[in-house]
Amino acid sequence: MSEQPWTIERICDALGNPVLVKRALGEINKAPAHELLAAFAKWERIAKNLDAAFDDDVVAAVRRGEEPPGQWIDGTERLRQATDRIRSHGAA
Secondary structure (H helix, E strand, O other): OOOOOOOHHHHHHHHOOHHHHHHHHHHHHHOOHHHHHHHHHHHHHHHHHHHHHOOHHHHHHHHOOOOOOOOOOOOHHHHHHHHHHHHHOOOO
16 A cells, blocks of 8 residues: 555546546535535545555455455455345335
C-alpha cells in the first residue's frame, strides 16, 4: 500500500468500479461545505478497505493459483442460511 496522501483521484482509482466512482463523486460533489470532510472520509475509508483487500501479495498468490496468505473466513454456510431464510419468507 502506498504512503501517498488520499485524494479524490486516488479514491476513485482505488474504488476501481465505475458505478462506485460515480456514487462517490456524486456524494462528495453534492455535500454541503460542513459535510464535505465527512463525505470524503467515508469514501476514503471504503477505498482504503478495498485497497487493503487487494494487497499485492494476495493478488500475486491468486494469480499463481495458490491460496491467498492470511486468515480467511468462509462465509458460504452463513450465506446459504440467509438465502434459505429469505426464500422461506416468499422473496426471490
